Amino acid sequence: MTDPTGLVFDALADPNRRYVLEALASRETATATELAAELPVTRQAVAKHLAALNQAGLVESRREGRETLYQLTPAPLGAAMDWMAGVGAEWDTRLAALRKHPRNRRP
Amino acid sequence: MTDPTGLVFDALADPNRRYVLEALASRETATATELAAELPVTRQAVAKHLAALNQAGLVESRREGRETLYQLTPAPLGAAMDWMAGVGAEWDTRLAALRKHPRNRRP
DNA sequence: AGTATACGCAACCCGGAGGTTGCGGATTGG
DNA sequence: CCAATCCGCAACCTCCGGGTTGCGTATACT
Numbered sequence: 001m002t003d004p005t006g007l008v009f010d011a012l013a014d015p016n017r018r019y020v021l022e023a024l025a026s027r028e029t030a031t032a033t034e035l036a037a038e039l040p041v042t043r044q045a046v047a048k049h050l051a052a053l054n055q056a057g058l059v060e061s062r063r064e065g066r067e068t069l070y071q072l073t074p075a076p077l078g079a080a081m082d083w084m085a086g087v088g089a090e091w092d093t094r095l096a097a098l099r100k101h102p103r104n105r106r107p
Numbered sequence: 108m109t110d111p112t113g114l115v116f117d118a119l120a121d122p123n124r125r126y127v128l129e130a131l132a133s134r135e136t137a138t139a140t141e142l143a144a145e146l147p148v149t150r151q152a153v154a155k156h157l158a159a160l161n162q163a164g165l166v167e168s169r170r171e172g173r174e175t176l177y178q179l180t181p182a183p184l185g186a187a188m189d190w191m192a193g194v195g196a197e198w199d200t201r202l203a204a205l206r207k208h209p210r211n212r213r214p
Numbered sequence: 215a216g217t218a219t220a221c222g223c224a225a226c227c228c229g230g231a232g233g234t235t236g237c238g239g240a241t242t243g244g
Numbered sequence: 245c246c247a248a249t250c251c252g253c254a255a256c257c258t259c260c261g262g263g264t265t266g267c268g269t270a271t272a273c274t
Contacts, residue, residue, distance in 0.1 A: 090132040
């Protein structure tokens with residue numbers, strides 16, 4: 001799964017990871033322990049999720065003293081949305097073409 | 108994973124499923140065997156993927172004689188895009204607020 | 215009627231994702 | 245200096261998702 005868009009969708013496929021993203025969207029910065037406090041899993045589990053999000057380019061980490069701060073970097077979401085928009089666009093342009101050009105009808 | 112948006116992201120997390128969606132976007136209708144012909148997996152694997160896509164609401168199936176035709180229904184993509192747009196929006200509105208209102212600086 | 219095609223269902227296999235526990239190593243605070 | 249945090253690394257467990265094979269069945273073709 002070296003494909004960047006695939007990494008993003010894979011990251012978004014997990015509910016805990018989505019929660020982390022929502023939390024980071026409203027908080028500017030957070031540590032793994034903070035996030036783990038509001039999730040039903042341990043700190044290490046959250047750390048793994050943050051690693052996955054980081055690999056997808058959705059999160060950046062910076063170390064500040066003894067704690068590592070995670071921060072949202074939502075740019076890759078745009079690429080993923082582009083992919084979806086592309087599928088949808090191709091679908092309904094082809095649909096429009098069929099509507100306008102109704103050769104093979106079956107009433 | 109009863110949450111509808113979760114189902115969509117989970118569906119999009121698999122490369123073969125994404126390929127199926129792309130194929131259906133450009134083809135109006137296809138059978139599992141057709142799709143399996145252009146993928147490195149068996150028909151049954153594709154059938155499972157189509158079942159997952161159907162559960163996510165991204166695909167509808169209709170039986171025509173001895174073959175079942177699958178068709179793209181891209182509406183749920185919109186909901187997923189909304190979720191992403193929401194995260195991104197919250198992120199950069201808060202960022203704008205911080206830029207305009209720089210009280211708690213830490214240089 | 216008989217053969218070929220297309221499907222669904224079920225059993226099974228296997229690897230990896232999500233999670234936990236158990237450490238040891240920095241960093242901060244009294 | 246010592247204790248309390250906060251983290252990273254590693255081993256381990258469990259389960260389920262993606263995949264296959266095998267078979268039974270319905271529809272189409274000749």
